[in-house]
Amino acid sequence: MKAMMQKKANQAHLTSQLKVSCDTCSLSELCLPRGLSKEDLNKLDHLIERPRSHDANTLIYQPGDKFTGFYAVRSGGVKTYLTKKTGEQQILGFHLPGEVFGLDGLENSKQRCYAAAMENTSYCILPHEELDSLCAVIPELRSQVYHIMGHEMNCDHAHLLLLGQQTAHERLATFLLSISSRFKKRGFSATSFVLPMSRHDIAGYLGIAVETVSRLFKSFQEQGIIKINRKQVDILDLDKLNEMVANCEEPK
Amino acid sequence: MKAMMQKKANQAHLTSQLKVSCDTCSLSELCLPRGLSKEDLNKLDHLIERPRSHDANTLIYQPGDKFTGFYAVRSGGVKTYLTKKTGEQQILGFHLPGEVFGLDGLENSKQRCYAAAMENTSYCILPHEELDSLCAVIPELRSQVYHIMGHEMNCDHAHLLLLGQQTAHERLATFLLSISSRFKKRGFSATSFVLPMSRHDIAGYLGIAVETVSRLFKSFQEQGIIKINRKQVDILDLDKLNEMVANCEEPK
């Protein structure tokens, strides 16, 4: 199994031939370049290693690896996670195109968690040293880096609230809404989409058992809230979902 | 109740008369100044608003407040938290002297969570704009800012693992070890200390009920692992505690 994963990871990919600049990247408004002038964007563009590619279920990095820089998903999907000795994975986050991951390495220049591609995935790397130097001279880039880090932290905090205070069905509803709104932001349907992750990963993210995920999906379907077939999800009653998670006090 | 909290918060404090520079602050090796030259330290020192003070159980900021900058605890203790509509608090973190909080405001210049003093607390504020400008010219300061942010994220990730995968007794053991090692780092005893937070807050941090916290403390005591009386904790068997949490795969 491990050998197979390694073999896959080492394959050359067609996508690695692609040359795409931030300038023309459809994700730039969601990604690090957001808010930069054309000139500054150009500087950023030159230091990016891209695109790299990983097959489904292959590791991108793991704890102890040297921290290379920020990773930005271009296509596919990535999960970051920690594990218990017993093997259970706590998924820390799912990362969709335009989203950044790898910030866990900032503390001491070593990655602290695992990152794995959930499907065939391509991504850019922004080497940290070069990015840092550029930050010194482009205030807008610093702002954007702060913004992204702050966003990551707030996502983690929402996740903590979910794991610490929400029931299993609230968790699943929150999860569906999060995926839905993120697909929407990327120009896809908010109510009909294909989940990029397995039931196992959903369970790992929500801190519940796979069987519970299965049962809850079924229950949601029976209530007419969603229609689900394998990874194909159709949200039939978005209001009901929102109602279910309307428990986290919103800032006024 | 609210009125009382407000009144307390508005009182002038003796500590606010104190003038302490980073230079002579015993916490500087744990705090933002770490790794800065004397000259750079001086620049940093000039932009710090300090010291501010809050009485026990008073709010320092809340969701929607304007993001002012990084907060560094000087004495006392602070909790940051989110709440459900129903009132339950999910504690995001406990912040001891020398620790930084308030980074949740980085995403969009508004605070996203609550911060409250758990006891009479003094702290410094590092205004964000000034700190950012200084970051442009002091690479070491940028490094330290990255380090602190990375550390925050990794703390949150460990917290996610705790909430998602650990049993109630593993959670409490993890919590005790975390507090112990942080006190130790500050030059206090690792095995005998006074908890700065209530049972309610511990429960809120660990995602379990207060009653469970109480029962577990009792159970730990009966097993000879700790001795506990109200907030006074004596750890009798540190190895046993470590054994209980030896479940998170360590980076090799």
Next chain:
DNA sequence: CGCTTGATTGATTTGAGTCAATCCCAGTGG
């Protein structure tokens, strides 16, 4: 010295986990 608030203890309930079969599809190879 009563009062309020936090902590403890006990009795009972329950949401979600665990264990154990299937089921079902995607991919493989004949």
Next chain:
DNA sequence: CCACTGGGATTGACTCAAATCAATCAAGCG
């Protein structure tokens, strides 16, 4: 082209860890 197969997903039966409900108990305070 279709049978085979292995891993993910589903379903059901049963268990249990922790929540909830309900009294005390203890301590700090006005």
